[in-house]
Amino acid sequence: MSAVPRALPLRRALAGFLQYLSLVLASAVVIVPLLAVVLTSLRTGQEMAANENPLSAPGNWFNLHNYKVAFTEGKMLRALWNTSFILVFSLLATVFIGSMTAYAVDRFRFRGRRLVLALFLVAALVPSVTTQVATYQVVNELGVMNTRWAPVLLYMGTDIVSIYIFLQFIRSIPTSLDEAARIDGANSLTIYWKVILPLLRPAIATVVIVKGVAIYNDFYIPFLYMPSEELGTISTSLFRFKGPFGAHWEVVSAGAALVILPSLVVFLALQRFIYSGLTSGSSR
Structure with missing residues (x-):
C-alpha cells in the first residue's frame, strides 16, 4: 500500500515536467524564427556570405542599413x-x-x-x-x-x-x-x-x-x-x-x-x- 502514495508525487512531477517542456518547445517554435529574422536583418552581405547560419550574431548590433x-x-x-x-x-x-x-x-x-x-x-x-x-x-x-x-x-x-x-x-x-x-x-x-x-x-x-x-x-x-x-x-x-x-x-x-x-x-x-x-x- 505504501508504494501507491510514493508513486503519486512522482507522477505529478513527471506531469509538471512534461507540461513545462511542451510550453518551452511551443515557445521555441514561435520565437526561433523571429529571432532568426532579426539577427539576419542586422548582418551585412559579407557576413551572410561568410556564414549562412541564420542564428549567427551580427558584427554590428546597430546596423540599420538593411x-x-x-x-x-x-x-x-x-x-x-x-x-x-x-x-x-x-x-x-x-x-x-x-x-x-x-x-x-x-x-x-x-x-x-x-x-x-x-x-x-x-x-x-x-x-x-x-x-x-x-x-x-x-x-x-x-x-x-x-x-x-x-x-x-x-x-x-x-x-x-x-x-x-x-x-x-x-x-x-x-x-x-x-x-x-x-x-x-x-x-x-x-x-x-x-x-x-x-x-x-x-x-x-x-x-x-x-x-x-x-x-x-x-x-x-x-x-x-x-x-x-x-x-x-x-x-x-x-x-x-x-x-x-x-x-x-x-x-x-x-x-x-x-x-x-x-x-x-x-x-x-x-x-x-x-x-x-x-x-x-x-x-x-
Whole structure:
C-alpha cells in the first residue's frame, strides 16, 4: 500500500515536467524564427556570405542599413498606407455587419433564423478557391478591379467566427436592458446603437485583432485584385523583394521585420481584450 502514495508525487512531477517542456518547445517554435529574422536583418552581405547560419550574431548590433534599403526601395510607407486603408474600412464593415447579424439572430424570433447561421457556416466551409472565378468576374463587373475597394468588398464578408464571438457576448447581456430601453421609447436600432454596441467592446477588440491580422497578412487577394505596384500592400511589397533582392536575405529579413512590427505592437497593446473577448462571454 505504501508504494501507491510514493508513486503519486512522482507522477505529478513527471506531469509538471512534461507540461513545462511542451510550453518551452511551443515557445521555441514561435520565437526561433523571429529571432532568426532579426539577427539576419542586422548582418551585412559579407557576413551572410561568410556564414549562412541564420542564428549567427551580427558584427554590428546597430546596423540599420538593411532596414533603410527595405523601407525606401520597398516603398513600405506607401504599402502601409494602402494596407491601413483596406484594414480600416474592412474592419468597420465587419464589426457593424457581424454585430448587427448577431443582435438580430439572438434578440429577434423569426422564421429561418437558424437557417441564417447555417448559411454563414456553409459559406465558411466552401473552399474559396472554388469560387474565385465567379468572384473575379463579379469584382470586375462592379468596376472596382485594381482599386483599394476590391479587397475591402471581399473582406467585408463577415465570417462565422466573428458572428459567434458577438453572439456569445450578446447572449450574456440581460434582455432586461432591452426591455427598459423599449419602455423609454427606444426602437431596435437605438437599442443596438446605445445599449448593445457599447457593451461589445471586448468582443469588438477580439474581432478587430483576429480579422485584422488575417487581412494584414493576406497576400492572395491584394496580389490578384490589385496588380498595380502603386497599390501594393505590406505583403505584396515584401513579395516584390524577390526581384532585385532575391539573394540578399539580410534585406528581405529587414523587410519582414518591418512588416511584423506594426501587428506586434497592436497585439501587445490589445492582448488583454483578446483574452477577455475569447473567454468572458462563455464564462457568464
